[in-house]
Amino acid sequence: MTDVRLHELAENFGNDHAQAAWDAGAAAIDQIENIVVEEQLDCEFQRVPAYLHVSVDGFSKKDISSLKKDAELANEFDFDATYLRRVPYFNLPGVRFANQAKFHPRKYLGQLVVRIAGGGSHVFEKSAAIRFDPLFIATNNPLVGLTKVTSATLFQTKLALYTSYVLGARAPLDIIPECIFWDTKDPYDYLRIDRGRDFDYAIFGGEDHKTGQVKRTEKPYARLLARLKKIVPAAQIEHRWSGQIISTPDGLPYIGENAEGQFIATGFCGNGITFGTVSAIMARDWATRGKSPWRDLFAVDRIKIKGAARNYFRENKDYPYYLIKDRLTRSGGDSVRDLKAGEGTIIKSRGKKVAAYRNTNGQVRKVSAVCTHMGCLVRWNSAESTWDCPCHGSRFKPTGEVIAGPAEEPLYEYIAITDHSKGLRIAGGIDERALRQQESEIRKTNRAISRAAGKVSVLRSIELNLNPRGEPH
Ligand SMILES: Cc1cc2nc3c(=O)[nH]c(=O)nc-3n(C[C@H](O)[C@H](O)[C@H](O)COP(=O)(O)OP(=O)(O)OC[C@H]3O[C@@H](n4cnc5c(N)ncnc54)[C@H](O)[C@@H]3O)c2cc1C
């Protein structure tokens, strides 16, 4: 199954392609099952049904008809699906999709990775890739590396990073069936149940939003908790965390050749275990046979997809918007005096926006607030203690190191000196030359986005209002 609903896939891509996308997911589950059996991996793999149901917060007639449409289409495409007036436990209208699967991903990958080495294959971690032929870099978000920044960042504009919030909770034993649930809301809630000996474990997630674009990051957790309590009143929360989901304008991943000798796979949305496996199958076919049945469907440069252009613009209007808005917005002040331990804030220092963080020992660490990807200003995420970028979703540690791309470089160190000796002014610790280069790339990419989005005038007018420092006049 895909995050994008089956009837929407059929509308956007046509029935054949919608079926091919779901076939790819089914092939990936079969492939994982084969690997588990052949390699005798102990990872709790089991086939379970999945239920797509209306929201516990209410639903409309349209929700019901779209569920029926999904079930009909799934049957037409040879998938085992049934519309139900009441799905188990929730007692709400929904669709049952048979033959889905669940397993413990870390147990699966942990046992698999040690079996890869040998026969010319090696797996590396924490290693810089300098020369390679061939090499697979599995970073989820594409790296810019030494490639041309403009083309790489233009590709990045086809991707949108979302933060998804998750609660892990103990639930009473054996009252909820051990299967997969998700609802028809946008963004959707999802519930997974894992049977234990003394209690069941529930993983409940949702409240997705574009990374860095919500100020009060405690609130999504609070709303999620309220809904989980409505669904499982006896749930006892043990863990909470947030993860990154990389989306595409049309809901399908990009898997395929990006440049000569370069195979890329990204934009898995919430289906990266299955689409990651599809990518591996396709990469193997690309390297050994040069073709794949899904080549055109997941092509990196696909353009003719109904509805996708609108979404492309919607996702990218954020970028110049945040680039400008945040530079106009007042910072938290000039001083870190009121900054509490474990908190971060943006301050203004020598005319520059600085991301200041006070650690639990009371020491303050200052880094540039300018995202090293394409120059937007990062924001403090108090629920996760990270600096998040609202433009393309990069996340940084409080001390500036990258947690998640597309940014590859840490936030620049803030050193309050001015050094004229090297012909390089480090004003407020921010490398002016690097900033200038970054701004020129931003300008180039903005122009490319404008062209790709069909010469959207709002982007152009924002661009014209930039002075050479990338700041508004
Ligand atoms: C809450 C949640 C629930 C999900 N549920 C499902 C589900 O039920 N089914 C499903 O199929 N999918 C699901 N997904 C999606 C799926 O988990 C991801 O898409 C998948 O794990 C992505 O795998 P990956 O190997 O491509 O990337 P990742 O697992 O993100 O691994 C990428 C690795 O690359 C490293 N890296 C990044 N940048 C660099 C760099 N510059 N240099 C070196 N290393 C780098 C990272 O540290 C990381 O270890 C879910 C995701 C979330 C967040």
Ligand code: FES
């Ligand atoms: S992630 Fe692109 S500018 Fe920050």
